[in-house]
Structures are given as C-alpha cells and as structure tokens.
Amino acid sequence: MKHLMSGGGRERFIAPLAVLLSLALPAAGGTLHSTYIDPPAMALQRVLPPPPEAGSEAAKADMQTVEAAVRARTPTDERRITANLPCTLDRFGGVLGPAFTAETMPVTAALIERVFQDGELAVLAAKAAIARPRPYTLKPDLATFGHRSDSTSYPSGHATFGYLAATVLSRLVPEKRQALFAFAASYGENRMIAGTHFPSDLEAGKIAAAVIAEALFHDPRFERDLARATAEIAAQGSAPGR
Template sequence: MRHLLLAALAAASLAFSPVQAGEAKPFATAKTIDLLTLLKPPPANDSAQTRTELGEVLTIQVTRTPDMEAAAQADAVENVWRFANVMGPNFKAESLPVFSAFFDRVVETEGAVVDPAKDSWKRPRPHQYSPLVKPVVKISNSGAYPSGHTTVGTLMGIVLSNMVPEKRAEIMARAWAYGENRIIGGIHFRADVEAGRIAGSVIAARIMEQPEFQSEFAAAKAELRKVMGL
C-alpha cells in the first residue's frame, strides 16, 4: 500500500510540475465570475470618500516605518509562499510540487477574474490621483479597483486555511496584512482593498464548488499536510 501511495504522489508531482506555472489555467474567468455585477462601483474621483482615502494614504506615507515599507515591498510578490512565516520551515516550493502547481492556478484565477473589472472601472491609483503620493512599491498604472493583490491574498488565505484549519486564524491574519500592505505601500486606496477582500471571498466560494477544483485541492492538501507532519 505504501509503495502504491508513493507512486501515486510521484505521478501527481509530474502532472503538476512547477515548470508548468507559466501555463497555469485559471479555475474561473470574468465570464464565469463577473465582478462588475457583484461589486459596487469605486468611489468617484471627485468624491469626499476619495479625498478621505487620499488623506489616509498621505498620513501613512509620513508615519510608516522602514519595517513597514520593507513588508509592503516583500508583499508585492503574488504567490502563496508569502504565507511561509505562519506555515513553518517545511513550507517550501521544492517540497510541495503538487501544492505549488495547484496554487499557480489559484493565482491565475485572480488575474483572469479581476483584470477585466479593473480595465472597465479604471479607477486611478493614489499616485495617479495626486503627485504628493510617493509609493514605496513597484508602480502600476492598471486600474486600482479592486486591488488584485488583496483579492489574491484573500483567495489564497481562504483556500490555504481550508487545508490547514489548525492555523486558520494566523493564515487569515496574514492575508489581511497582505491587503493592508497595499495601502502602506502607497499603491492602493482603502476602497480598493476592501473590494479586493470581497472579490477574493466570492472567487473562493465559487471555485470551491467545482469538481475539478475539489479534486486538485484534495491532492494538494494531502501533500501539504504530509510534508508538514499534520
């Protein structure tokens, strides 16, 4: 039985090899999850809410510490390995090929669903709205609403916490910080991040209903829990 299990895991590792990451197929697209009908539009550029949100960004800009800036810069990367600080030393891509390839698909799903909504709403980012804003993360000029980083952070957090419910609180706190770091970094407004959290939750709920997702989730979960000794 043990030999059969090892053989199955080896086969799965080949099927979900990390070298296929660039070809990862999303579990959903904007055609199946239309954020334009699920989210309210972003605040108008000349609204009191946008002015308040700009004030928050500018206040953070003069109060953030070097450590806060470093955390925001580190979280500019969109992958599940940003959760390593709560998952432990065994949480490494080289040890988790099936898990890694599965989350490549999860990450691709965010872009496939969120990017069309960003392109439609075209909300300016803080630095586009005001020259006073000086982001400390990589500049992006795509639409700000909803925040893609926050969406994928929330989505990854929900999926990962379903694999390791023992660490749910820590995982979701990390996902929350992932979104906050987009405001700290000066690249998103508060409404962008709040909409990203809703979007990530909606996407997670929708894709978890799919048999294809459920099958790959089960294989990735089994590998993760085995490597982590759970």
C-alpha cells in the first residue's frame, strides 16, 4: 500500500481497513486472502463515483427507495434473501443448472471462491476509504432483515460478487450471459430489500465488479484456473440443457 499513501494518511487508512477485514464474512478457510490481484492497490475509491452527499436530494431519494423496498418486502423475498446470502457458485444453480455446485464442480467452485475473496478484499478497502454509513445506521428503526453488519455501505460487497461472478461464469458458459447478469442484478437488489444497502451502493458494486474483472482477465494465474474450470465443465458434460 505504500504507493497509495504514506505517513499519517496511510496509517489512518490501515486502521479502519483492519476493522473491516475482521468483520468480513468468513471464507472457506476462515480468513480472506487474495489470489490474483492486490486488493488495496485496486483503489476502487479512486474510480467509483462518489456516493450521494449527506443531506442532498440524491441521498434523500436513496433512503426513500430503501424504505419503500423494505415496506414492500414479503416472506418470499425473505426466503430468497436467506437462500442467496452466501457468495458461492451454488447461488447460480438456478441459472446454470443443478450440476453447478461445489460438490460436483470443485475446481469451478474454488475459482469462484477465490474471485469472491479477491473482490471482497478490494471492496473492503474501498469501504474503509469512503466510509458511507449503512441505511440502518442513519435510521436505526429501519425494519431490516437479517444480520446488521458493522462495515460501511459503499460499494455493496454482495452486488460486487454477483456481477463479478456473472462476468467470470459468462466466460465459462457464454450462452447464459444474459441470464447470469439478470440474476446478478436481483442478487444485489436483495441487499436493498433487506434494508442493508442503498441503490447507489448496488450500482457502485456493478462498477467495482467490472474494474476487478478487467484486472482478473489480465492475470495469467486467473486465466490458468479459468482454463481448468472450462475443462472441468467440459468433462462433466454440463453445458446447460444437457
């Protein structure tokens, strides 16, 4: 991180980032770690548009959209939110078919897990720098559903994962590209319906995913693992529709 900032500024950045990392969702091995990218060096906060300024009309509209989504939330929504909470390959089974699970396709699942961890770490670094409060931090009486994270709001990690995984999986199953991105949009929207993210957080996650994906596609280690996942899918004979 030395090239990003130095001295007191660097120390002020590292402290909140360390807190966010300690609060991150547990990875398969218990600790998040990067494989293909240098997450802090991604510096997503330098390329993402800033979130709406506190007190602005845009910020008020953002909150009103969250409140409307929370009021309209149904038990069906809550079941879907719970089912889609983990950031894993299995979440895309409804699009790609029942064969796309960690048990059936361990190489592909491991690739998506590594992609998740790289993306999550890059997002956490951006969250630490941007430090936007969550909707329920600003409105504690908001009827949220599920866990209230102590991390900040912008960009959404789940939205980032949804779009990032959709981008990677589209390389593996290109005929499902449109359906994958449609699912990614709903996967991110779940976080707004739960009351844990603003719509602008979701849009920022979409942008973050594109930036991270571009870095991944230039990494030879990622391309090697992508080729292995391609071979696994071919060996399983698991192209959708078979």
